[in-house]
Amino acid sequence: MTQYSKRMVITHWLTLVLLLAAWYLGDTLSDATDESRATLAGYIIHGLVGGAVLLLTVVRLFFRSKDGTPPAVGRTMMDKVAKGVHHALYLALFLLPLSGIMTVITSSVAKALLAGDANMLPKAHGYHGVFAHEVHETLVTVLIVLVSVHLLGALKHQFVMKDGLLERMMLRRK
Ligand code: HEM
Numbered sequence: 168m169t170q171y172s173k174r175m176v177i178t179h180w181l182t183l184v185l186l187l188a189a190w191y192l193g194d195t196l197s198d199a200t201d202e203s204r205a206t207l208a209g210y211i212i213h214g215l216v217g218g219a220v221l222l223l224t225v226v227r228l229f230f231r232s233k234d235g236t237p238p239a240v241g242r243t244m245m246d247k248v249a250k251g252v253h254h255a256l257y258l259a260l261f262l263l264p265l266s267g268i269m270t271v272i273t274s275s276v277a278k279a280l281l282a283g284d285a286n287m288l289p290k291a292h293g294y295h296g297v298f299a300h301e302v303h304e305t306l307v308t309v310l311i312v313l314v315s316v317h318l319l320g321a322l323k324h325q326f327v328m329k330d331g332l333l334e335r336m337m338l339r340r341k
C-alpha cells in the first residue's frame with residue numbers, strides 16, 4: 168500500500184473541518200461568556216461539534232487498525248519527529264474534547280443546561296477554580312502548535328523535497 172485508505176483520508180480531512188468549526192465556536196463562546204451574553208444553544212452547538220471530533224477519532228483509529236498505514240517514508244530524525252507528532256495529535260484529539268466535557272460537568276454550565284436557565288451560565292471570569300477549563304484552554308494551544316508543525320512538515324515535503332507525500336493523504340488513487 169502506498170496511500171492511506173479512502174476512509175482514513177476522509178476522516179483525516181473531516182477532522183480538520185470539524186476542528187476549525189469547534190475552534191471558531193469555542194472562541195465565540197468564550198467572548199460571549201466574558202460579555203455575559205452566552206446562550207445555552209452556544210454551549211450545546213460547541214459541545215456537539217467538539218464531541219463529533221472525539222467520535223470521529225474513535226472511528227478513525229478503528230479504520231487505522233483494520234486498514235493499516237503506508238510504510239514510513241524514511242528513517243531520518245525528522246521522520247521520527249513526524250511520527251511522534253502524529254501520535255501526539257491523536258492524543259490531543261482525545262484529550263481536548265474530554266477536557267471540554269469535564270469543563271461542562273465541573274462548572275455551572277451543567278447546572279444551567281439541566282435547568283434550561285441561561286442566567287446560571289458562567290459570567291466573565293466565571294471559571295475560577297475550574298481546573299478542566301484551564302486544561303481545555305491549554306490543550307487548544309498545544310493542538311495549534313502540533314498542527315502548525317504538522318502543516319509545516321507537509322509543506323516542506325510538497326515544495327522543498329517534492330516527494331509527493333501529500334498524495335498519500337488524497338482520495339485520488341495512483
Ligand atoms: C476538539 C474539539 C474542541 C475544540 C477544538 C474546542 C475549542 C475550544 C476553544 C477554542 C475554546 C475557547 C477557549 C478560550 O477561552 O480561549 C473552548 C471553550 C470551551 N469549550 Fe471547547 N473545544 C472542543 C471540544 C469541546 C467539547 C466536546 C466540550 C463539551 C462538551 C467543550 C466545552 C467547552 C466549554 C464549556 C468552553 C468554555 C466556554 C466559555 O468560555 O464559557 N469543548 N473550546
Ligand code: HEM
Nearest residue numbers: 182183186231236253256257314317318321332333335336
Ligand atoms: C492543515 C492541513 C493538513 C495537512 C496538509 C495534512 C497533511 C497530512 C499528510 C500528507 C499526512 C500523511 C503523512 C505520511 O504519509 O506520513 C498526514 C497524516 C496525519 N495527519 Fe494531517 N494534515 C493536515 C491537518 C491535520 C490535522 C488538523 C490533524 C489532526 C489534528 C492531522 C492529523 C494527522 C495524523 C494523526 C496523521 C497520521 C495518520 C496515521 O498514520 O494514522 N492532520 N497529514
